[in-house]
Amino acid sequence: MxxxxxxxxxxxxxAAHGRGGSGADERRLSWRxxxxxxxxxxxxxxxxxxxxxxxxxxxxxxxxxxxxxALRNYRLxxxxxxxxxxxxxFTRLFGDEDFWNAxxxxxxxxxxxxxxxxxxxxxxxxxxxxxxxxQTWWRVGMLLPYVTPIVASSMVFSVFFSRDFGMAxxxxxxxxxxxxxxxxxxxADKTHSWIAxxxxxxxxxxxxxxLLYLAAMQSxxxxxxxxxxxxxxxxxRQLWRITVPMIQPIIVFTVVLSTIGGLQLFTEPMLFxxxxxxxxxxxxxxxxxxxxxIYKVGWKDLNLGYAAAMSWALFLIIxxxxxxxxxxxxxxxxxxx
Amino acid sequence: xTAVAPPRPAAPVRRNRPALMGRAPQDTxxxxxxxxxxxxxxxxxxxxxxxxxxxxxSNDEALAKLPPAVVPGDRFMTNVEEVFSLQDVFFAASMxxxxxxxxxxxxxxxxxxxxxxxxxxxxxxxxxxALMLFVVLTLTVPNQLGIVALYIVMGxxxxxxxxxxxxxxxxxxxxxVFYMRQFIVNSVPDELVESARVDxxxxxxxxxxxxxxxxxxxxxxxxxxxFVATWNDFQWPLITLSGSDYPTSMVAISDLASGNxxxxxxxxxxxxxxxxxxxxxxxxxxxxxxxxIMEGAVKS
Numbered sequence: 001m002x003x004x005x006x007x008x009x010x011x012x013x014x015a016a017h018g019r020g021g022s023g024a025d026e027r028r029l030s031w032r033x034x035x036x037x038x039x040x041x042x043x044x045x046x047x048x049x050x051x052x053x054x055x056x057x058x059x060x061x062x063x064x065x066x067x068x069x070a071l072r073n074y075r076l077x078x079x080x081x082x083x084x085x086x087x088x089x090f091t092r093l094f095g096d097e098d099f100w101n102a103x104x105x106x107x108x109x110x111x112x113x114x115x116x117x118x119x120x121x122x123x124x125x126x127x128x129x130x131x132x133x134x135q136t137w138w139r140v141g142m143l144l145p146y147v148t149p150i151v152a153s154s155m156v157f158s159v160f161f162s163r164d165f166g167m168a169x170x171x172x173x174x175x176x177x178x179x180x181x182x183x184x185x186x187x188a189d190k191t192h193s194w195i196a197x198x199x200x201x202x203x204x205x206x207x208x209x210x211l212l213y214l215a216a217m218q219s220x221x222x223x224x225x226x227x228x229x230x231x232x233x234x235x236x237r238q239l240w241r242i243t244v245p246m247i248q249p250i251i252v253f254t255v256v257l258s259t260i261g262g263l264q265l266f267t268e269p270m271l272f273x274x275x276x277x278x279x280x281x282x283x284x285x286x287x288x289x290x291x292x293x294i295y296k297v298g299w300k301d302l303n304l305g306y307a308a309a310m311s312w313a314l315f316l317i318i319x320x321x322x323x324x325x326x327x328x329x330x331x332x333x334x335x336x337x
Numbered sequence: 338x339t340a341v342a343p344p345r346p347a348a349p350v351r352r353n354r355p356a357l358m359g360r361a362p363q364d365t366x367x368x369x370x371x372x373x374x375x376x377x378x379x380x381x382x383x384x385x386x387x388x389x390x391x392x393x394x395s396n397d398e399a400l401a402k403l404p405p406a407v408v409p410g411d412r413f414m415t416n417v418e419e420v421f422s423l424q425d426v427f428f429a430a431s432m433x434x435x436x437x438x439x440x441x442x443x444x445x446x447x448x449x450x451x452x453x454x455x456x457x458x459x460x461x462x463x464x465x466x467a468l469m470l471f472v473v474l475t476l477t478v479p480n481q482l483g484i485v486a487l488y489i490v491m492g493x494x495x496x497x498x499x500x501x502x503x504x505x506x507x508x509x510x511x512x513x514v515f516y517m518r519q520f521i522v523n524s525v526p527d528e529l530v531e532s533a534r535v536d537x538x539x540x541x542x543x544x545x546x547x548x549x550x551x552x553x554x555x556x557x558x559x560x561x562x563x564f565v566a567t568w569n570d571f572q573w574p575l576i577t578l579s580g581s582d583y584p585t586s587m588v589a590i591s592d593l594a595s596g597n598x599x600x601x602x603x604x605x606x607x608x609x610x611x612x613x614x615x616x617x618x619x620x621x622x623x624x625x626x627x628x629x630i631m632e633g634a635v636k637s
Contacts (some may be wrong), residue, residue, distance in 0.1 A: 036539075044462035051453040051470075051509045057568060058506040060475070062483030063489055069486050075579040127375050130367035138375055141624030143630075147615040151587040152608035155594060157603055159392070159400065167388070167405045180403070198376045206383060208630065215631035222361040235362070243362075256477070258495040262479055267571045270591075277595050291481070291572070299483055308485040315482045327555045 012097075066308045074305035085281040089309035101285050102293040103317070104176035108190065109269070109289065110262040115204075118254055120202070121209035128198050128210060129217045139214075142207030154200055154271035159198040161186040165295035170194070193272065200268045205261075210255050216247035248333045255329045259322045261334065263314065290314050350431060386612070392605035394418075400601055420593070428583060428607055431589035435611070438574075438585060439501055439567045442507040446557050446563045449509045454517025455548050459530055460540065469518070475511045484573060498581035504576050507567055513559055516633065520555035521548060560609030561622045565615055574604035586611040 072087050073081035093099050097152050124142065132138055145153065160167045163185045172178050184193045189320065244251070269289050270276050279296040281288025286295075290310065298307030367375075377608050388407070392399060395410035420428050456462070457469050487506060488497065496502040525548055571587045578584050584592065590611060593604045618628065 010455075011414075016506075025568045039539050041462075044456045044460040044465070046454040047455040047460070047540070047544075048468065050449045054505075054509045055475070055511065058487065058490070058508070059483070059511075062486035063478065065490070066487040069489060074489075124375075124378055125363065127367075127378070128372050129362045130365055130371055132367050132371075132375075133364065136624055136627065138379070139627045140381060140619060141379050142627060143619060143623065144386060144616075147565050147626075148386060148612055149571075149587055149608070149615070151569070151571050151590050151591075152389065152605075152612045153385055153589065154391075155601075155604050155608050156389045159605075160385070160388075165401050165403060165405070170403055182614055200522055203377065203385065205371050205382070213626060218363055220361070222364070225361045238362070253512070257414045260477065260479055264479060265482075274599065275595070276591060293570070294485070295576065298488070299579070304485050304489065311482045311485055318479070318482075322394075 003199075004053050013303055066311055069305055069308035070312050072305045074303070076302035076304060078209070081094050085305055089306045090313070092306065093309060098285065098293060099289075099290075102281075102288050102290045103271075105190065105194070105281065105285070105287055106263055106265065106289045106291075109193045109197050109201070109265060109287065112258070113201035113265075114255070116198075116201045117205050117258060118209060118251070121206045121254070122213055122239070122251075123243070124206060124210035125213035125217060126235075126243065128214050140210060142189070142210055144207070146208045148204070150200075150204060150267040151271060153204060154268050157196065157200045157268075158272055158274075159200075159201070163187070186283055187272070187274075187286070189248045190286050193282060197268050197272055198288055199263070201265065205258070209258075212254055213247060213252055217243055217249040220246045224236075244333050248330070251333050252326055252329045255325045256322050259325050260318055263318050263321065264291045264304040265289045266295070270295075290317075350504070375500050386549035386616075387412065389605045389609050389612070392602050393609040395602055397600070397602060412602070413606070416504070416602050417610065420603050420607045421594070423603075426592050427584060428586070428589050428593075428610075430582070431511050431584045432611070434500055434583055435568055435586040438503050439564050441504050442567045443560050443564045445508040446510055446513045447560055450513030450559070451517045451521075451548070451552060451556065452544065452576060453509075453514045454519075454521050455544050456623045457514065457518045459525060459543075459548070474510050474512050476515060481572065484576065487573075487594075488576060498583070500583055502577040503570075503585065506573065507563075507570075513563070516559055517555060520552055523552045524555075529592070553560065554625065554628075555623065557625045558632075561618060561626050562629060565626075568611075 014206070053189075071085060071087070072083060073085045075081060128138060128142070163169070163183050166183070168186070169178055169180075169183045172184070173180065178184050184192060186196045224242060224246065225238070228238060265291065268281060269281050269287050269292055272287065273281060279288070279292050279300055281292050291314070294307045294310045294314070297310060298304050352588075391406055391409050393416055394413040395406060396412055399410060418427075441586040457465060457472075491497045491502040491505075494501075496505070529547055530543055533547055538546070569587065570585075571591070573589050574585045575591065578588055590604065590607050592597075593607050
């Protein structure tokens with residue numbers, strides 16, 4: 001690193017110094033030399049420029065511009081409205097039943113998906129964290145749901161959870177739950193539709209999170225386990241008293257990831273609905289999430305200004321919840337020790 | 338003496354336990370129970386995919402059977418032909434579009450993110466740390482939240498309804514830069530860069546001859562992850578491509594599934610076709626994907 005670090009300095013200050021020293025050096029500052037200086041000084045910026053340009057244009061700018069749109073009357077079907085709406089789009093949120101309903105649904109599905117997801121991932125990871133035959137293939141297999149398009153798996157699960165002839169009802173029937181005469185209608189109420197959608201989310205992400213946990217588990221120093229054995233801790237206690245506190249940073253990371261992802265849930269609830277195009281999340285919004293409501297308000301009701309305000313509300317909610325969850329997880333997984 | 342006797346049988350057990358338990362889990366051979374539980378987990382992971390294939394190969398009656406059909410039928414080609422010949426869904430075109438979008442986005446992410454990652458890892462320039470901090474901070478910002486404004490931007494550019502609108506937002510990712518930087522810091526020795534400099538190599542020459550060959554494994558990982566994510570993207574393509582003749586395969590499948598009378602063997606045949614490329618990728622590059630995900634975990 002020393003040369004590369006020193007290089008810009010020498011091409012700047014060092015070269016200047018040499019120039020002041022003698023006239024011969026100055027003449028030797030040939031065009032090749034100038035090229036070299038350009039390369040040293042400006043090339044780094046050229047290398048990062050494409051990233052920053054594209055990122056600012058299509059990532060950052062929309063995010064900020066979203067805030068401007070939220071303050072405007074931006075209706076695709078009615079351009080005659082006054083340009084600025086002030087905070088009207090935001091105040092309207094507070095009285096919007098659809099918004100609160102969607103918020104409620106989003107949190108319900110989020111709880112039903114993230115908690116079992118991370119707990120099961122932890123267990124799967126501790127299963128994988130053994131000397132295994134065909135080790136790689138077990139790990140690759142866990143990623144099958146991860147690479148499967150959510151659109152594809154959501155279609156499969158939609159059929160699983162159909163009222164008549166659905167695999168879920170049939171399987172539950174085997175355990176004496178429900179009956180063919182009065183099958184569970186998974187799309188009739190909040191609880192059942194939430195469970196169905198949470199199942200899709202859990203299926204997709206358990207294996208992925210398990211690999212994240214596995215990676216962290218394998219970097220725990222071995223002597224920690226040696227020390228723990230003296231207290232006579234069994235595998236289960238070992239998992240909760242040693243492994244979990246030791247991999248706490250990655251647990252916090254997955255909690256934040258699943259909060260960000262879970263609160264923006266879109267594809268699963270969309271395709272769970274036989275009338276997906278309406279984006280209502282069931283006949284009475286039983287499982288309509290905020291991301292879905294944003295889509296509906298923006299592109300079905302054509303009110304982009306209001307949809308933008310909702311996006312900002314969702315952004316704030318995600319920030320707050322991610323913060324709370326981080327604190328909670330820190331307490332729960334670290335406090336056990 | 339008699340008072341000492343009872344604990345004695347327990348003593349060897351106690352002495353053995355530390356030897357057995359002191360081993361780290363990853364050094365302990367898996368027992369039958371572990372294999373059994375893993376097999377059950379795997380069954381849950383595979384079954385929905387398998388069943389997608391079962392319905393994709395069946396006739397309409399397979400969905401109205403109890404107990405449910407679990408054996409593939411013989412109508413796969415029929416269903417596939419039906420999907421491809423639908424007049425209002427453009428399934429073949431949508432597959433081509435998905436390939437175009439995913440390949441362009443992946444190539445762009447690999448190129449631009451490795452360039453920037455190289456600059457952040459091995460070059461000195463004013464503002465480097467501040468700019469890198471900016472990249473890290475934006476890692477967690479979900480750009481889905483700017484989707485309304487993105488739609489308006491694309492509208493101003495006249496790109497809505499075209500593949501350009503789908504491709505442009507994916508061309509670079511903060512994660513890509515972060516990942517590349519981490520890998521280059523660790524895998525490209527400074528001495529190598531220095532000696533190339535002494536020999537008069539330009540920055541681009543260093544990138545091309547030294548950095549690129551060294552980061553091939555990371556390119557494979559980032560490429561696979563990017564391809565999978567791009568192929569599977571649904572929300573933004575749905576918004577910008579709605580009603581256009583250029584859907585991606587994910588949008589086309591959701592089109593198959595909309596309407597009053599949905600023919601699921603067709604939907605799942607389409608879904609299966611759109612899943613196969615990813616299954617092949619996982620089969621070939623699974624090792625790399627696993628390693629990429631696990632390395633990312635330790636570093637973060």
